[in-house]
Amino acid sequence: MGRNPEGNQRIRDQRRRLVLSAALKLFADRGLAATRISDIAWAAGISDGLVYHYFDSKDAIFVELVRSALAAMVASAHALENLAVSPRDRLKLALGGVRRDLARRGDAANALVLVASAAVSANVPADALQALEDGQLELQASIARIVEAGQADGSVRPGEPAELASVFWTLILGLAVRRGIRSDNAPAPSAELLVSLFGVDPPALTRGDRTLDAGTRSY
Amino acid sequence: MGRNPEGNQRIRDQRRRLVLSAALKLFADRGLAATRISDIAWAAGISDGLVYHYFDSKDAIFVELVRSALAAMVASAHALENLAVSPRDRLKLALGGVRRDLARRGDAANALVLVASAAVSANVPADALQALEDGQLELQASIARIVEAGQADGSVRPGEPAELASVFWTLILGLAVRRGIRSDNAPAPSAELLVSLFGVDPPALTRGDRTLDAGTRSY
DNA sequence: GTCTATATCCAGATAGAC
C-alpha cells in the first residue's frame, strides 16, 4: 500500500479539517484575537509548526471558517426554500433548527457564534468581512423569498419581505449572542413564540402544534 | 488657587473618565483581546504607564465599562417603566432609542456593542460576565413588566411576559451585532416594524404613526 | 501626576533536522 498522490491528498485534507474543526470551537469561544495558534495546535494534537504547513496564517484559518460557515448557512437556506412544506413551516423549521443547533453546542452552533462574533468586531480580516456581507445579503434574500411566498398563501403577516427577513436574521444573530451567556436564568425564547411573530393569526397564548423537526441539515 | 484634595479628586476622576471613554470606543470596535493598552493610552492622549496609575489592568478597565454600560441600560429601562405613556409606546421608545443610538455611533452605541461583544465571547473576565448576567436579568424583568402592563390594557399581544421580554432583548442584541457589519446593503429593520411584532393589531403594511422620539436619555 | 525606560513574557511565524 504505497502512498499515491490521491492518498496524500486525502491525508492532507483530513488534517486540514482537523485543524479547522479545532479552530472553529476555539474561535467561537474566545474570538480571533484571544485564540492562540498554540491552542489550535494543541486541540488538533499537532505541533505549532505543523499548523503553518497547512495554513498560511491564523487569519487564513479564520477566513476559511467564516466562509464555510456562511456557505453552509446559505446552502441550508436554499434547501429550506425548496422544501415541500408551507412557507410558514419553513420559517419555523429555520428557527427551530437554529435553536436546536445552539442548544447542542456542536459545530453548527460554533459556526453561528463565529459569524456573530465576526460581525460585532471591526478588526476581522477584510476577506472575512466580505464573506459576511455577501452571506448575510444572500441569506436575507432567501428568507425574503420565503416570506413572500408565505404572504401569498396568507400564512405570513404582511410587511415588506426584505424588512421582515432583516428582522428574522437579526433575531438569529441575537440568539447566537445569547448562547454566550452561560447559566442563563432567563432562557432563550421558544421557536413557537419566535415564529408566531411572523404569523398572521391572532397571537394565542399557546399554539397546538409542536416543534416541527424535519431532517433538514442545518448548517 | 492651590490644589486642594477635592480638586485633585476631580482631576483624577476626569482623567479616569477620559481613559474610559477612549477604551469604550476601542473595546466596542475591536473587542477586549485585540485592544492594546497603548491604543487606549494614545487615544486618551497620555502615556502607557499613566494608564496603570488609574487602573489596575486592562481587564479592570473592561469590567468597569461593562458594569457601567449595563447599569445605564438598567437605569434607562427603569426610567422607561415610569414614563407617562402607554406601555406599547414604552416599547416603541425603547426600540427607537436603541436604533437611534446605534445609528449615531456615539457612546451609547458603543456601550451596547460592548455588551453584545462581551456576551458572545467566553473569555471575558469573570466579573464582566457576572455583571452581564445580572444586568440582562434585570433588563428582561423590567421589559416583562412593561409587556404585562401592555397586555392588561390590550395594546400588547398575549404570551408569557418573560418570554416576550426575552425576544425583545434578543432583538436588541441582534441589532447591536448588525451594527458591526458596515456598508449594510440590507439596513436594519425599522422601529415601527419591530414594535409591531409585539402588537395586537392585525399587522398592517404601513402604520400611520411615526417614530415617537421623546427625551429619554437612553443609556 | 506624568513620563521614559525596561523587565518579562509570550505570540506569530520560520528554519531546518529527521
Add this chain to the structure above:
DNA sequence: GTCTATCTGGATATAGAC
C-alpha cells in the same frame, strides 16, 4: 509530514526619574 528550536516583534505591567 512532522517536529523542535528559534527568530523577531510586541504586549502587559513595573520602576524610577522628574
